[in-house]
Amino acid sequence: MASELMIVGIDDSTESMYALEWTLDKFFVPYSSNHPFKLIIVHAKPSPASAIGFGGPGAIDVLPIVEADLKKIAGRVSEKAKEICNSKLVNDVIIEVVEGDSRNVLCEAVEKHQASILVVGNHGYGAIKRAVLGSVSDYCAHHAHCTVMIVKKPKIKH
Template identity: 30%
Template sequence: MAEMGKRVGVAVDFSQCSKKALRWAIDNLLKKGDHLILITVRSEHNYESGEMQLWETTGSPLIPYNDFSNPNIMKKYKAVPDEETLKLVDNAAKEKEITALLKIFWGDPREKLCEAVNNIPLTCLVIGNRGLGPLKRVILGSVSNHVVNTATCPVTVVH
């Protein structure tokens, strides 16, 4: 029986720091046969369909690259991956022979990223750090700090 590769999660909000985390994961963690699972957390709760209400607790189904690179399909999820992220994922999938998937959650990123670790389940998680100063971190809270201290798998924070 063939052994399944690692399930490497990368938290993405399509910002520069999440793209940096994605590049790091591709360059340092992914090998042939692994699964790259992009995890994005949306804060909106304005659901138009019953599906979205069901997905509030479990997140979306795992969305294959061919679907999450299709803008028409992504309208359903109200998520818009940017071209640079899509290109990084496409190149990694071809060059490293990995499977790329997207999972969308709705709610608090700190909680949902930790839930993703257990629900998918992930072998490890890579997350970017926005580099908030000490005062902003106290006021806003640090997603990466919370995830590092709460997640049940190894977490790498890319600065």
């Protein structure tokens, strides 16, 4: 029986799916129910307002369309995560989709579930892009109240 809890944060990027696969390969033995961790996968779905910004008069008409699109993306991300887990023969997984900024959603999930480890992927942004866009992994490393493992996808050498 798993005594500790691990959260893997995912989005629709190849980097986060790589982090999930890497985690399953390293910590979850196929055909075994005696894993060292219980696994929760968390996807942060942006709110429609944050996805379109605070636009002009027509923005209110677009919100339902954006919300439907964000739900489709969240469904696709969740299905992809389930497929990866099933392919690695790990079936005892909880997948949560939570609306909000991914930085806050992941840190709040750590608190809510009292997780021991948070695993996130790394997009490999440079310093300028990271400063402008913000880095979820950097934020979580500084604010999550648990060990944070940042998984980097290896670069393909030519």
